[in-house]
Amino acid sequence: MLYSDLFAWALRRCAGNELPTAIEVLIEDSFSLSRSRFWIQKNQVIRDAKGVRRFRRRLRRLLAGEPLAYILREKEFFGHAFAVSPAVLVPRPETELLVEKALELLGGKAARVLDIGAGSGCIAISIALHAPVAVTALEKSRPALRVLKRNIERFKLLERVHPQAGDLFPPAGEPYEMIVANPPYLSRGDLRQAPRSVRFFEPAEALVAGAKGTEALERIIAGAPRQLAPGGRLLLEIGQGQRRSVSAFLKAAGLREVECVRDYAGIERVIVAQKDR
Ligand SMILES: C[S@@+](CC[C@H](N)C(=O)[O-])C[C@H]1O[C@@H](n2cnc3c(N)ncnc32)[C@H](O)[C@@H]1O
Structure with a gap:
């Protein structure tokens, strides 16, 4: 043959x-x-x-229906090959927009960054590869943390990307100049409509956040002001149609909404907010 x-x-x-x-x-x-x-x-x-x-x-x-990335155990993101397993979400191209925006706002300056729900580490590591930052990569799932640590080693970033187990926020400490997150943002109904490769193969805890899908976003926004330095920025990936709810959460938390970036399909995808100086 x-x-x-x-x-x-x-x-x-x-x-x-x-x-x-x-x-x-x-x-x-x-x-x-x-x-x-x-x-x-x-x-x-x-x-x-x-x-x-x-x-x-x-x-x-x-x-x-298994995602190709799980079969190959690797997925390219922001020009780099990340190790993946069924314990982590397969990095998506739209998340690269969040990294791009974060790098633009960091402007090549040193900063302390917190990545909430780091999964494979694709966001934390991509930012650290292109800016002189120190990143805390927080993750709740133990199996996902193992993949995250493997990627930190793969990219030789042990000095600057620090994996941490936790539920949304690390214990209060020195504030962060930037918080980034691609949290779970699907509702249970959304998941039922999702393609088979997502529904049956990707970890539900990486995808679903409550009945409306906005539970994690709401909690992150409510907690962000305590962890952000004055003038610090919060960058969030959001789901289709969630902009209004997210704007309301930002207002309630006293954070100023600065910008909303649309993805290649024209969907409002990344929200940028800032804490007053
Ligand atoms: C949508 S995935 C994003 C993963 C990765 N940042 C990316 O962009 O590909 C959300 C991640 O958040 C983690 N997560 C869910 N709830 C969490 C919580 N309460 N605290 C910390 N991490 C959480 C999940 O395990 C998952 O790895």
């Missing part, structure tokens, strides 16, 4: 339900081929029987 035959066979099995790129990536990873190598040798006979078995096993998982 040629590599191109295997590719065509897999595409037929998926009946158009999977992107050709996902299958291509799965073939490349199963046979340890670079992208260009795959294209160069796609009309060559496959001699790696183990690779074929590996690919078939993984394809079955993909067809069952």
